[in-house]
Amino acid sequence: MTNEVVKVQHLVKTYGKGNEKKFTALKDINFTVENGEFVGIMGASGSGKTTLLNILSTLDKPTSGEVRINQQDLTQLKGNQMADFRGHEIGFIFQDFNLLENLTAAENIALPLSLQGVAPKQIQPLVMKIAKRLSIESVLDHYPTELSGGQKQRVAAARALVHQPTILFGDEPTGALDSNSARELLETMSSLNRNDQVSILLVTHDPFSASYCQRILFIKDGEIGSELRRGERDRAAFYQEILDNLGTFTE
Amino acid sequence: MLRKLAFSSIKSRLKDYVVLFSGLVVAAATFYMFMALATNQDFLGKNSMLSANNTMFIFIFGAILLAIITFFYLIYANSFLLTMRQREYGMFMMLGAKTGKIGQLIFMETFLLGMGATLIGEIIGIGLTQVVARLLVQQMGLTLQHFNSFYWPAFLITLAFFLALFIFAAIWNSHKLMKTPVLKLLHSAEQPARAQAQPIWLAVQALLGVALLAAGYWSMINIALLQLLAIPFALVTIVLGSFFTFNATFIWLLRLMKKRRSFSLRGIRNFTLSQLNFRIHDYTRMLAMISILFALALGAITVGLGFRNDLSVLIDSFDAYDVKLYTHSAKIDAKVAKLDIKEQATYSYKVKGNQIYYRQDQLQDQPLYYFHYQRSGGISMQMPQRRRFAAKDYQISRDEPNGAVQNAYNQLGIKSIYGGSNLTGHLVTAAEFARLPGKTSQLTLIRVQDFAAARQKIAKIEQAQLAAAPEFSEVLENSKYANAQMGTAMYSGMIFMGLFLGLSFLAMLASCLMFKILSGAYSDVKRYDMLNKMGARTSVLKASVAKEIGVLYALPGLLGIIHVLFGLQLFKLLLLNPYRGIWLPFLIFLLLYGLYYWLTVTLYRGIVIPKVEIDK
Numbered sequence: 124m125t126n127e128v129v130k131v132q133h134l135v136k137t138y139g140k141g142n143e144k145k146f147t148a149l150k151d152i153n154f155t156v157e158n159g160e161f162v163g164i165m166g167a168s169g170s171g172k173t174t175l176l177n178i179l180s181t182l183d184k185p186t187s188g189e190v191r192i193n194q195q196d197l198t199q200l201k202g203n204q205m206a207d208f209r210g211h212e213i214g215f216i217f218q219d220f221n222l223l224e225n226l227t228a229a230e231n232i233a234l235p236l237s238l239q240g241v242a243p244k245q246i247q248p249l250v251m252k253i254a255k256r257l258s259i260e261s262v263l264d265h266y267p268t269e270l271s272g273g274q275k276q277r278v279a280a281a282r283a284l285v286h287q288p289t290i291l292f293g294d295e296p297t298g299a300l301d302s303n304s305a306r307e308l309l310e311t312m313s314s315l316n317r318n319d320q321v322s323i324l325l326v327t328h329d330p331f332s333a334s335y336c337q338r339i340l341f342i343k344d345g346e347i348g349s350e351l352r353r354g355e356r357d358r359a360a361f362y363q364e365i366l367d368n369l370g371t372f373t374e
Numbered sequence: 375m376l377r378k379l380a381f382s383s384i385k386s387r388l389k390d391y392v393v394l395f396s397g398l399v400v401a402a403a404t405f406y407m408f409m410a411l412a413t414n415q416d417f418l419g420k421n422s423m424l425s426a427n428n429t430m431f432i433f434i435f436g437a438i439l440l441a442i443i444t445f446f447y448l449i450y451a452n453s454f455l456l457t458m459r460q461r462e463y464g465m466f467m468m469l470g471a472k473t474g475k476i477g478q479l480i481f482m483e484t485f486l487l488g489m490g491a492t493l494i495g496e497i498i499g500i501g502l503t504q505v506v507a508r509l510l511v512q513q514m515g516l517t518l519q520h521f522n523s524f525y526w527p528a529f530l531i532t533l534a535f536f537l538a539l540f541i542f543a544a545i546w547n548s549h550k551l552m553k554t555p556v557l558k559l560l561h562s563a564e565q566p567a568r569a570q571a572q573p574i575w576l577a578v579q580a581l582l583g584v585a586l587l588a589a590g591y592w593s594m595i596n597i598a599l600l601q602l603l604a605i606p607f608a609l610v611t612i613v614l615g616s617f618f619t620f621n622a623t624f625i626w627l628l629r630l631m632k633k634r635r636s637f638s639l640r641g642i643r644n645f646t647l648s649q650l651n652f653r654i655h656d657y658t659r660m661l662a663m664i665s666i667l668f669a670l671a672l673g674a675i676t677v678g679l680g681f682r683n684d685l686s687v688l689i690d691s692f693d694a695y696d697v698k699l700y701t702h703s704a705k706i707d708a709k710v711a712k713l714d715i716k717e718q719a720t721y722s723y724k725v726k727g728n729q730i731y732y733r734q735d736q737l738q739d740q741p742l743y744y745f746h747y748q749r750s751g752g753i754s755m756q757m758p759q760r761r762r763f764a765a766k767d768y769q770i771s772r773d774e775p776n777g778a779v780q781n782a783y784n785q786l787g788i789k790s791i792y793g794g795s796n797l798t799g800h801l802v803t804a805a806e807f808a809r810l811p812g813k814t815s816q817l818t819l820i821r822v823q824d825f826a827a828a829r830q831k832i833a834k835i836e837q838a839q840l841a842a843a844p845e846f847s848e849v850l851e852n853s854k855y856a857n858a859q860m861g862t863a864m865y866s867g868m869i870f871m872g873l874f875l876g877l878s879f880l881a882m883l884a885s886c887l888m889f890k891i892l893s894g895a896y897s898d899v900k901r902y903d904m905l906n907k908m909g910a911r912t913s914v915l916k917a918s919v920a921k922e923i924g925v926l927y928a929l930p931g932l933l934g935i936i937h938v939l940f941g942l943q944l945f946k947l948l949l950l951n952p953y954r955g956i957w958l959p960f961l962i963f964l965l966l967y968g969l970y971y972w973l974t975v976t977l978y979r980g981i982v983i984p985k986v987e988i989d990k
Contacts, residue, residue: 182907202911202912203911203912206912209909210908211909213909215908221900223904225645225648225651225901226644230648233644235908235909237643238910240640243636243637243640246639247635282908
């Protein structure tokens with residue numbers, strides 16, 4: 124059982140306080156992510172993907188239910204604990220990169236370590252290591268505006284991984300990339316997952332991105348509707364199955 | 375419909391609007407207050423030690439400075455308004471609102487906001503003028519004459535000035551929003567730029583900045599050498615020096631800090647430093663201007679209070695004796711008995727025709743005090759020393775009377791020497807005095823412990839003497855008390871001007887800085903949101919904001935203080951010791967400046983710090 128990095132049970136999220144009109148974004152969500160798994164969450168806009176991700180990353184609180192990441196119950200966290208939790212356990216990659224434009228790539232990558240109080244001497248080698256892994260050593264001294272979309276996203280990935288989080292959350296990370304950069308990024312992600320045992324939870328509505336996952340959860344109107352496993356199939360076949368499933372799922 | 379939408383978004387940003395609006399109100403109120411003084415010639419003429427013409431010049435100079443800073447202030451306040459609104463207006467335009475209609479709306483909004491603030495500001499200004507004037511008068515024991523808090527010309531000038539500025543601002547805003555592409559309006563927060571600067575050029579500028587400042591300071595210290603040339607020279611070098619210092623020296627320091635990895639890679643420091651690095655580039659001119667205005671404002675307050683310090687010292691040097699009794703009555707004696715007397719001496723005199731006789735023995739027993747004026751050594755103002763003659767100084771001779779005797783004739787005169795007294799003084803022995811015909815009169819000279827404390831009591835004695843013996847009015851009108859009254863009246867105008875100019879400048883410059891910083895806040899929202907997602911604690915983010923803004927406030931403040939410390943050298947001409955009691959104006963000033971800092975930090979945090987705890 125200790126192999127679960129994410130465990131969600133009976134998660135409900137309702138918006139609207141008191142007399143306001145209530146809206147239930149998530150109704151009874153249950154799933155787990157095993158250590159070293161690459162899981163995708165798919166769903167149309169408004170299906171509750173973002174709400175789920177916000178709750179998993181302690182940016183929002185569940186109305187009821189239990190959310191555990193790395194055996195830690197998120198609902199018990201308060202104030203600084205939530206921030207520290209995000210800092211230690213979670214790495215983020217966003218659609219619009221969210222790099223800080225006034226810091227160089229290297230400084231962006233170093234930031235999570237600085238925030239955790241890692242000694243400055245140890246920071247430099249760690250940044251170099253992850254930069255090499257993502258092949259961005261040559262752009263470390265550049266500011267984000269001087270980078271291409273693909274490079275930016277790899278810098279963002281480096282920043283998300285430099286502190287070796289328990290899990291990497293991707294929120295439509297390929298959304299703003301051209302198809303080549305998107306493919307490269309996804310290859311990198313699955314390589315990280317295979318070779319470095321990084322657990323990844325990818326939220327997307329793009330079937331191509333999803334086809335890199337080992338398992339896909341389909342979310343619709345705040346509920347998990349169905350689940351697909353890639354198993355031993357190749358990616359192209361899995362992609363086809365996702366497309367087929369989407370067709371039936373959305374109807 | 376659109377109007378309704380525009381209004382509803384004002385409501386959602388009410389807090390920011392309240393700050394903007396009250397800022398404008400304060401600007402209008404200050405401007406009115408200043409104009410109420412500057413355009414009121416009666417007030418100026420009676421309250422200044424300089425002639426009315428000179429004072430007009432000083433006040434017009436002040437008014438121009440105030441107009442310039444108000445202009446800049448409105449630019450910054452306006453850019454704050456614009457950044458606050460551009461997203462919404464961009465949205466309306468995207469939804470298909472006609473550009474013309476939007477332009478109209480922006481024009482209306484800017485104009486109505488501005489005019490509303492101006493009118494309210496003027497009304498508040500009238501009230502404030504009254505309150506501030508009364509407060510100053512009470513607190514400082516000053517007397518202000520011809521002071522009217524409501525003054526039509528001032529009201530109209532203020533209205534016209536702000537009207538012109540707001541029409542300009544409204545046209546500017548609507549033009550700017552209409553010309554900017556919609557997409558840019560929507561994504562204005564996402565346009566960074568790399569700070570480009572060549573290290574060598576940076577180093578040259580940094581050195582140049584320090585060198586220019588040094589030259590400016592040197593010229594102010596050596597005003598004796600450079601004479602009037604020192605002022606324009608200092609002005610140019612210090613303005614340029616401040617500019618280069620901000621443009622290079624501070625940036626160079628920031629880079630140095632950033633480069634020291636063991637320093638910068640701790641916590642959120644690197645982010646804070648980078649924010650500052652970006653900001654200072656953008657703020658160079660602004661910060662340089664603020665350091666100069668800060669110096670002017672602080673200087674004005676310091677000099678204002680310096681005049682106040684001088685006043686008591688000056689009054690003490692008007693006369694070696696605090697009260698002179700020319701006549702006696704039970705009423706007067708009773709009043710004299712109430713004084714806290716340090717020393718008193720009575721001298722006899724006899725008048726025969728145009729001759730007046732004094733007793734040598736009395737003067738030898740109790741020699742008079744006098745003020746010794748040193749030969750002025752250079753340009754600084756010096757006070758005379760209180761000394762006492764020796765008994766041997768009072769010698770009877772046929773020659774011209776010596777200093778001590780001449781002094782006795784003056785001090786003990788019963789007609790004013792300024793009024794063209796035709797009495798000739800004589801010093802005689804006691805025996806000779808007794809032989810002289812005529813009535814023996816007495817004159818009592820009194821020194822009290824504390825003239826300022828006894829001033830009210832002395833006033834009553836003077837009045838009683840005038841009533842009882844009008845023949846002494848000439849000397850009584852030149853008494854220490856009478857001179858003190860006149861001096862106070864003259865100095866109060868200067869003090870009032872100093873304080874008023876200083877405080878209004880401070881309010882304006884601090885608001886300028888505040889709005890400039892807040893205008894940038896909206897583009898920072900994303901950065902702080904990002905940091906929050908990366909797990910930076912709220913307290914860390916808050917501290918970063920406080921530090922960043924703190925540096926932006928502290929740097930011009932610090933430089934301004936240094937400017938003032940050197941600039942006070944100029945006032946050695948007008949003040950006894952410009953540095954005396956300097957802590958008080960500095961403290962008042964820093965408290966107010968700190969208040970603006972606190973307000974800026976609070977508002978900035980309200981804009982950028984993400985809400986971590988989302989309610990269930």
